[in-house]
Amino acid sequence: MxxxxxxxxxxxxxxxxxxxxxxxxxxxxxxxxxxxxxxxxxxxxxxxxxxxxxxxxxxxxxxxxxxxxxxxxxxxxxxxxxxxxxxxxxxxxxxxxxxxxxxxxxxxxxxxxxxxxxxxxxxxxxxxxxxxxxxxxxxxxxxxxxxxxxxxxxxxxxxxxxxxxxxxxxxxxxxxxxxxxxxxxxxxxxxxxxxxxxxxxxxxxxAHGRWQITVTGRGDHAGTTRMPDRADPVVAAARVVLAVEAAALAADGARATVGRIDAVPGGTNVIASRVEVSLDVRAASASAVRSVLARIEEDGALAAALSGCAFGIEQRSWSDxxxxxxxxxxxxxxxxxxxxxxxxxxxxxxxxxxxxxxxxxxxxxxxxxxxxxxxxxxxxxxxxxxxxxxxxxxxxxxx
Missing domain, CATH: 3.40.630.10 (Zn peptidases)
Structure with a gap:
């Protein structure tokens, strides 16, 4: 050895x-x-x-x-x-x-x-x-x-x-x-x-950066709230994650990753009130990263809206x-x-x-x-x- x-x-x-x-x-x-x-x-x-x-x-x-x-x-x-x-x-x-x-x-x-x-x-x-x-x-x-x-x-x-x-x-x-x-x-x-x-x-x-996406819905009871009446941020966040993947696949050589998803408050029999999603995006240049991010923001907001939820995003770190x-x-x-x-x-x-x-x-x-x-x-x-x-x-x- x-x-x-x-x-x-x-x-x-x-x-x-x-x-x-x-x-x-x-x-x-x-x-x-x-x-x-x-x-x-x-x-x-x-x-x-x-x-x-x-x-x-x-x-x-x-x-x-x-x-x-x-x-x-x-x-x-x-x-x-x-x-x-x-x-x-x-x-x-x-x-x-x-x-x-x-x-x-x-x-x-x-x-x-x-x-x-x-x-x-x-x-x-x-x-x-x-x-x-x-x-x-x-x-x-x-x-x-x-x-x-x-x-x-x-x-x-x-x-x-x-x-x-x-x-x-x-x-x-x-x-x-x-x-x-x-x-x-x-x-x-x-x-x-x-x-x-x-x-x-x-x-x-x-070039790479990290962001936190927040999908905000309406907290409620898992057993009494009918499916059509829900504004479930977990369902919306699932659509957002798919939008992240699609945005990266559409850009040559880009990489986008969701490595962490936190539902708040996190109860098994609770419809969450919001979901916090980590986002990591990398590409050959700053402009390429920003292009991917712009598509994620646009498509993510649309994806969240399908479930009656709001979409927000905040930058946590950036490296050229x-x-x-x-x-x-x-x-x-x-x-x-x-x-x-x-x-x-x-x-x-x-x-x-x-x-x-x-x-x-x-x-x-x-x-x-x-x-x-x-x-x-x-x-x-x-x-x-x-x-x-x-x-x-x-x-x-x-x-």
Whole structure:
């Protein structure tokens, strides 16, 4: 068993979901356990662990300073997610840095491994929350007001994790220390498998956003209200979901997903008064996403009206299409050779940071392409190839 495989196996018991997969919501018990594990591992390597203002956690080789080479990822997960999404990038970074230290490498500039919090947005609804706060893409007041499904405010979750909620926000000092940022991640798709390549380089990220659709009807009694007399938002929401699918299928290369549906108040013998529907839309450009969204709004309102219900939609997050730094990408290609270069439809902290610092991404082959689900996996040889690539990149950039 390789070092990276062994370290990943040690994390398998943290946040294991009895329904399948792993559930590690940001700043929850499992996530905090992983963050504590990271601090222990980094300290054992001789790195200095320093918490950031926004719940980010840094492990430094050398004094924090300008032009640092930074790598890392996140540790939180979607509900019932896979074992590699996030932790692979953190574990690979620790292994790569450990190898360099053991080999006697002397970096000419600081090196840091960073853990960025709540990347998935599965708890508070905003993806890449930590990097958005750091770069100023998310206002502190808006972040502090976020609440999870249990009603816990982000401010309280931060406080419980030892982070001052009044101190969150754009962190120019942290950004100024980053010379280049490279994130390694399992590929969330099967392009590398189709190309028979263990490692690839990302060219960019599709534009994507998240919205909440609210379908409002009339709450009533399930046993006494005749079918023709109902304004049932659950029936209307079902039609809206079909309208979402149709809008995406009609647009070349677009993806639209409803991943969560909540009926309020949620009683078995109660006709709901409203239904809240999560919506995720992605496409090659911002205009393409907006085009799909416009059709969803139009067709969704018509679909809701068929059941006598009202349709509303509110944006929760937005990310323009990202093109990773061409010069940094070219340097990785020169170093790693003829590896595939490919875009991705998955959002990443690297995509948010790309607006402020030179950023690149490495992908490790996913044989099935399954991600955000328990079937997410990679062969040991490919995991090792990913660490080899990341070690070479960090060595080159820090020399």
């Amino acid at each position: 390789s070092v990276v495989t062994d370290l990943l196996a040690r994390l398998d018991g943290i946040g294991r979901d009895p329904r399948g997969g792993w559930s590690r919501p940001g700043f929850g018990e499992a996530d905090l356990g992983l963050r504590a594990w990271f601090a222990e591992q980094a300290t054992a390597l001789g790195l200095d662990v320093v918490p950031g203002r926004n719940g980010d956690l840094w492990a430094w080789w050398g004094a924090p300073g300008p032009d640092a080479v930074v790598t890392g990822s996140h540790l939180d997960s979607v509900p019932g997610g896979g074992r590699l999404d996030g932790p692979l990038g953190v574990v690979s970074a620790l292994v790569a840095v450990g190898r360099l230290r053991a080999a006697g490498f002397r970096p000419a500039r600081p090196i840091a491994v960073v853990v960025l919090p709540e990347e998935e947005g599965s708890r508070f609804g905003v993806a890449c929350l930590g990097s958005r706060l750091m770069t100023g893409a998310l206002r502190p007041d808006d972040a502090r007001a976020l609440r999870d499904a249990d009603g816990t405010a982000l401010a309280d979750a931060l406080r419980a994790a030892g982070v001052d909620p009044q101190g969150i926000g754009r962190d120019d000092a942290a950004l100024a220390r980053i010379g280049r940022f490279v994130e390694l991640h399992v590929e969330q798709g099967r392009a590398l498998a189709d190309l028979d390549a263990p490692v690839g380089i990302a060219t960019g990220i599709l 299409e990202v093109v990773f730094d061409p010069a940094l990408r070219a340097a990785l290609v020169d170093l790693l050779g003829d590896v595939p270069q490919l875009p991705t439809g998955a959002g990443h902290d690297a995509g948010v940071l790309a607006a402020r610092v030179p950023t690149a991404m490495l992908f490790v082959r996913n044989p099935t392409g399954v991600s955000h689900a328990p079937g997410e996996d990679a062969a040991q040889a490919d995991l090792d190839a990913g660490v080899d690539a990341l070690e070479a990149v960090v060595r080159h950039l820090a020399a």
